[in-house]
Amino acid sequence: MAGQKNKVTIFDVAKASGVSSSAVSYALNNKPGVSEATRAKVLKIARDLGWKPNGAAQSLARSNTSRIGVVLAREETQLLSVEPYMMELLAGLGTELEQHDYSILLRFAVGRDAEMAILKDWIATGNVDALLLVNLEMDDPRVELLKNNPEMPVLALCDPSLSGGLPVMRSLDMQAVTRAVSYLHDLGHERIGRVGGPESFGHSYIRDAAFSDAAAELGVRYRCLHADYTPSGGIEATKRLLSVSPRPTAIIYDNDVMALAGMGIAREMGFDIPGDLSIMAWDDSFMCTAVFPHLTVMGRDIVGSGRRAAQLLLKIIDGEQVDVADEAPYDLRERASTGPVPAETANR
């Protein structure tokens, strides 16, 4: 019962125009091989008849699909709670693809095995022209799979160290980390805590190293705990960070939800934000300016990254060589949740 009310084919158009189907095809695709007169006539008749190309037939003949594949993997239990990021990325990707008549083919996998099965299916069936790989982990099996199938265009969103040579768009986490740490250091903070995302995630790992380096560079004491992006994870980690003495005077969270939860529990524990404790989050969202005090964040143009990814993918599909591209850099969005360390409370 599929769609397709429109049973008008190029043969119908050809008959109505008094020319052959190939002439119609040339005319409709703006290719040489027909006179301007017949082209115009064919175009008019095609429009009058309401002709539109059949997608499947076009795909079969051209052997391309005008679709980019994205698999979102959920864990068994719950949604990967990076939704605001993912949605913005998809929006940027989709908006840019729209300019080129490309679509996003989206699938949800429960578990890594299911994700691999989908990717293998796409490689074999040719249901997408290219793949966007997100949320890469260390030694990710997807990298191996796509290196073994070099004919499938792909772009990975991760650090080049994780992609095994696949084309990559990387986020500039390193310099952002340096910026964040020196910002807090400039405010007088000498003990900084961090609540990172799951250790298996590639970007958690990358940030781990960058934070250690930046802190060492500036002589800042740095302690990191890993959590799972959820409120309870953020609360637990915050409690632990604040229970040691001397406690950190600033905490950076890998996402907004944990930052919000951390700020909340810190207040419940009697800390004033930012008087006693400065709070920073990674990645911006509506949430960050909905809460009081507004959260200082390291933000970036995620929608823009999605658009850039689309452009890169189209290039790769075109056969252009892409190795490593950069996202737009992060910028520090200073708001009310961070401030200088008051001398008298610093060692409380």
Added chain:
Amino acid sequence: MAGQKNKVTIFDVAKASGVSSSAVSYALNNKPGVSEATRAKVLKIARDLGWKPNGAAQSLARSNTSRIGVVLAREETQLLSVEPYMMELLAGLGTELEQHDYSILLRFAVGRDAEMAILKDWIATGNVDALLLVNLEMDDPRVELLKNNPEMPVLALCDPSLSGGLPVMRSLDMQAVTRAVSYLHDLGHERIGRVGGPESFGHSYIRDAAFSDAAAELGVRYRCLHADYTPSGGIEATKRLLSVSPRPTAIIYDNDVMALAGMGIAREMGFDIPGDLSIMAWDDSFMCTAVFPHLTVMGRDIVGSGRRAAQLLLKIIDGEQVDVADEAPYDLRERASTGPVPAETANR
């Protein structure tokens, strides 16, 4: 440069098996017409050769695509800030579709015209087997379009009063509104404010009416302002609601972001939550339990709704009649942001 390393076709399988291509097709599709012996042989050889059906060819021959189309419309300026809802819905939809080898074909439109163009394209090209319509507005042109193209299966997520007879899955907003109002009334609240979503949205309108009715029923004073789902919108509306005398003792927000922002500004204004003012939000998210006090919400199983929508769509594709289906009901998730009205502050 499209994918398709696997140039193994059914002809290759046929040759290797020593049978004809049609026999192979029957065998692979579990259809009668071949003996069990040859079926088994063909299946084995197909697997050994790594054969997978070509998607485009299959679509063309079967004239179906195994894809459900979803268009997300963004306004000119910014993302529609219902992202957490949308992402969960897509996750449910996609997870269920996965069981039936269906995918989501996702496109992002900027503006309603672009969205209409995409839908028309899909109807003509047959690039999807069915459509899911979300975020319906009053007198939505999409309804008209799909009524004029009854051969395209469709499910709308809205109140039946908005769908013009198209198959619908409706959310049970009416009873949820009644529940919310009576919950607050039972706590002693006699003046309730509300910050709704944009008036053009169908569900805003539905809730408007339901709130008015429920408030009148219980003799509760009710005042509603409409905002745009953003923090600043929530803040502005909250200020206005609290600036009149006597002020409401409870405010219900149509989304979590506005509730968070409203709670924040109310505190800045000196109100204790929930001592002086009770706050409730519509739809649950991580945000609601990340903030202190945790937000009392009217929640629902959005992922489940997505799954249900998938099941309905597959039914509709199968030619089954679907008129009006219900989402799972909302449930009141009582947390710390709501409480009784202290007599002495009630008229402050």
Added chain:
DNA sequence: TTGTATGCGTTATCAA
């Protein structure tokens, strides 16, 4: 410039 013929990979019809 135009038309004919064939390929794309499956599914489905119809003889054998």
Added chain:
DNA sequence: TTGATAACGCATACAA
């Protein structure tokens, strides 16, 4: 039970 063969709708090499 089998195996040619014709759709499916479009693109294109080749011949006219």
